[in-house]
Amino acid sequence: MKKIFLTLLVAFTWSLETIASEITATVVFENLTSQELVKGEFEVVELNQKTEIFTLESFEIKLPESGKYHFRFESDDFTAYTFYPTRINKRNNVITVRLVEKSGFRTNGIFSFPINLEIELSDEQIEQKIAEGSLNFIMHGLDSSIPENYLNFKEKYGVGLIKENCVIDPLSFKRASENNQLIVNYLTNKYGEEWLADLNEKPFGVIL
Template sequence: MKKIFITLILALICTISKATEKEIIAEVTFENLTNKEFTSGEFTIINSNHKIEVNNAESFKITLPEKGKYLFSFVSDDFTAYTFYPARISNRKNTITIRLMEKTELSYSSGIYSFPMNLDTNLTEEQIKIRISDGTLNFIIHGIDGSIPEEYLAFKEKYGIGLIKENCVIDPLSFKKVTENNQMIFDYLNKKYGTEWLTELKAKPFGIK
């Protein structure tokens, strides 16, 4: 009995150790290109919708479950924020840079810009099915708050496709990638279900009428 117990403990330690080995420690750094002191903002890991309140411009570290593609955003009421990061986060490429610039009237209220828009919009039908199975395929819309309409919760339950809602963005690159992502999902659903599924979404994502 004692041997069995020791074996189970060792197996548990081994499992935890392997999980820890997969984790990636990424560093978030700031470039303040203004004369204004930074005092507040919110950093978001969009994949998990994990939000971190930030109260100064000192670098900080985040833990990600494994290497791969991630989406990040940063918003501050006092600055226009540009977020730069590698297309794939790994142990070697793990720096996320937030560039703070003066907010102008053209920045709108959100001041959020995220680069690159890590969306693979050329998935095969088989890859789409895998993403649906993993629960990682999402429509993307932009709005002034982070609330998700109830219809999308029911939609994911039925079709396996969720929704990511980001703050308003105005850069053409992000808009183009979001539209391509939504159109790819639109084409897949039309092929599989016809157009009836559209009646279940009152708020249509970009690129879908």
């Protein structure tokens, strides 16, 4: 009887530890097209875990522990860019899937980018760039015009906006996403999330 009790106690303790180490991650979609999703497949590569998706509503997934994972989203309807923190933990746990129109030069229309959320520049270096007027969000668009709310934003926070070619290749996507995330981390650490109210649209490739 005592052995059975000890076995049950060990099993119960192990279950609690397993639950405590689990990470809940949220998958969100950004559909930059006018079409609707028919069907897609979301994959956690390391776990060989595939989930069929029929709606672009956000959903949650369970991961066994914090760590490095790779995620992919595939659909015949879109070119999919999936980006996420290099290391998933309880604080950095949002996976963003950005859907754009398919283009002829794409190979398989699937791009997956772990985004480094570690700030490589110190606050002093970032503030120096602000003083020089050289700290900018990066956006891709059809024209070079800067929205008025970004002009007002630069006056208030010292962070501007530059526009690049509307064709988003994988390397440009990764560079813009990491640049914008670095700025977001700095602004959030300094102002909380109040600064977001001064922008009508979220900066490109940002995980909040």
